[in-house]
Amino acid sequence: MEVVANLRNSFESGKTKPLHFRMKQLKALLRMYEENMPQMLEALHKDLRKCKHEAVVMETEYLLNDLKNTIANLHKWAQPERPPKRFVNLLDSLRIYSEPYGVVLVIGSWNYPIQLTLLPVAGAIAAGNCVVIKPSEVSAACSKFMAETIPKYLDSDCYRVYEGGVAQTTELLKQRFDYIFYTGSSQVGKIIHSAANQYLTPVTLELGGKSPVYLDKTANIKVATKRILWGKCVNMGQTCVAPDYVICSKEVRDKFVDCAKTVLVEFFGTNPKESPDLGRIINERQFQRLVNLLRGHKPAIGGSFDASDRFIEPTILTDVQANSPIMLEEIFGPILPIITVGDASEAVKFINSREKPLVFYIFSTCSKDVNLLVENTSSGGVLVNDTIMHMATDMPFGGVGFSGMGCYHAKYTFDTFSHKKSCLYKDLGLLGETLGAARYPPYTPGKLKFLNLLLRRWPGFPWKACLLHTFIFSVGFVSAIGYKYFLDEKH
The missing domain is CATH 3.40.309.10 (Aldehyde Dehydrogenase; Chain A, domain 2)
Known part of the structure; x- marks a missing residue:
């Protein structure tokens, strides 16, 4: 499908990865909300005869608040995480990077047609993905609004609205995506999950059930x-x-x-x-x-x-x-x-x-x-x-079970559309190699004991403080021995 192929090319070019590009798109999306508030309320009234009070509180203002929070926190969320170290990794660097999945598909629902479509889209953009946006055809007025308005604000090389009914959605699901986010019924959720299995595509299914x-x-x-x-x-x-x-x-x-x-x-x-x-x-x-x-x-x-x-x-x-x-x-x-x-x-x-x-x-x-x-x-x-x-x-x-899988909202939306990539940077110095030498053959009982000591977990043990005190003690001890040697030599 040409739409997916074009987005794939855009993602592979690296266009969506820089934070300044993501921020530019999120601010453009915010501007779209602010400049098209009457049009959104009109579309919601046409589809569901939704009163202004509910439309503002549960759709437009909800989107505005979530997006402003994302913009305010994006740089912090995107920073590599520094997980705690074990004794065996004290000389190494550990990082967890949040990287975009690639080309993702967001399928919206008709009951809150703007909010349930665009809130996950904002998270996908923030995480650095290219996005195919599939509004529900059941809420026709809102679908038309998004199809006509989004291209005026977002980069069409990276974010595309794809309209259509069951036949078009079925064809869309034959394509290879890197992540699929679906909001709707459990019955259709099974179809989405089955389609995703062809390429082992991870999914978030926001379903429902009898609460x-x-x-x-x-x-x-x-x-x-x-x-x-x-x-x-x-x-x-x-x-x-x-x-x-x-x-x-x-x-x-x-x-x-x-x-x-x-x-x-x-x-x-x-x-x-x-x-x-x-x-x-x-x-x-x-x-x-x-x-x-x-x-x-x-x-x-x-x-x-x-x-x-x-x-x-x-x-x-x-x-x-x-x-x-x-x-x-x-x-x-x-x-x-x-x-x-x-x-x-x-x-x-x-x-x-x-x-x-x-x-x-x-x-x-x-x-x-x-x-x-x-x-x-x-x-x-x-x-x-x-x-x-x-x-x-x-x-x-x-949800859980038949009510869905995965989660979102606030930072959890960013995390949902981000692959958490763990990176370990090992030390190549003499001390690091000395500590790790016990892993090399020939194996001996002494090496095994030493490895067990290195790999053992010590919950709550203050390794950093211990090492600092050991270093200070060692420097003090060596200094004392040196001073004593100096006095002996002097006499």
């Missing part, structure tokens, strides 16, 4: 309800880290439902369809999938929908069984099932009987139960007493 919420009676129900429903309804539930279902006792369930009735009216009024703060389902296919998941259930709250507007009212279901269709796939919409359990131990068993989620939300003030839940379940991340707000930290974000 559970554990809610117990020790939590402030009103506050917890607000935070859970906000996390569920933001972007109309089309968020990979949205609460997928709630696990609680029957007593807590009833309190939660009663509180939710009030909270939803506070959020969206008595006619949520008219609320300017609720978006829409991305397309007809996703809308029909969600409607089918509602079939056979009697909603405790909500349940109405309008096909002509791709609108689904925020809905809570209480008549849900563990094997219901809605519990067998990620919901990705404004529907919240509730599963009842007896206690935290039963919740652990339920969660562990399913695929590992992207995030586990816990609402409780009982430290014993919180520790039980954190220590006995596996998930991409854990957030206690809130939803989604872990995305506002610089901690690594990513």
Whole structure:
């Protein structure tokens, strides 16, 4: 494919490696954000009817803050690391270099189409790679915006936008890349992983899954309800880290439902369809999938929908069984099932009987139960007493198992797109050769003992201080002997 071949030539020329070139491109990307803010907000509204508040906080401002942080720290991140030495390496130099992989492919998602595409792209640029940028064709307006705007700011010899649907993406995946970063569903993630295996290409898969919420009676129900429903309804539930279902006792369930009735009216009024703060389902296919998941259930709250507007009212279901269709796939919409359990131990068993989620939300003030839940379940991340707000930290974000592999955000994005190359610079002097002579044949028991001493790990032992004191002592000892010899000679 010509696009990939051209980028390969650009990378092999070394064009993207100098830090001043990377910095120039990152600043150009920042300028693109700042100069095209209205266009980005318009594209997001066209695709998802995303309100300005959510579009700014979770897309444009999120990108701006992450990029400014990358620009501010790039020189520090790119510096070679100096790992600790062992006794055998005291005379040597150890370095870990962050080098770019080469030509990387970034495949974005449609639910946060600008942020989830361009945030990893910025990290790939910072690490010195050439990038093929593949926006989701489902979010057509945002894809068009990126295809038309990015070439005006970034060097087209090094960064190219490639639009298209399934056929074009399939053809793209036949090409040889040095790294692939994909955000989307687990089903497509398997296809990406399989394609990458042909060339043993490393991948980051940012997927999703059914992220559970554990809610117990020790939590402030009103506050917890607000935070859970906000996390569920933001972007109309089309968020990979949205609460997928709630696990609680029957007593807590009833309190939660009663509180939710009030909270939803506070959020969206008595006619949520008219609320300017609720978006829409991305397309007809996703809308029909969600409607089918509602079939056979009697909603405790909500349940109405309008096909002509791709609108689904925020809905809570209480008549849900563990094997219901809605519990067998990620919901990705404004529907919240509730599963009842007896206690935290039963919740652990339920969660562990399913695929590992992207995030586990816990609402409780009982430290014993919180520790039980954190220590006995596996998930991409854990957030206690809130939803989604872990995305506002610089901690690594990513999944585990079916919810993904690899991580990113802040420095972790730079590290994801950087190969960590270890370099050992050995000393060629007489002292270094004397210390290392025991490795050469003929082998003897004495040489083996000496090698074992050299190679042994001494955790926490202050080698540098020890050597300094030994040197000072040696100089002092030699000086004392010399002075004594001088006095003897004088007499």
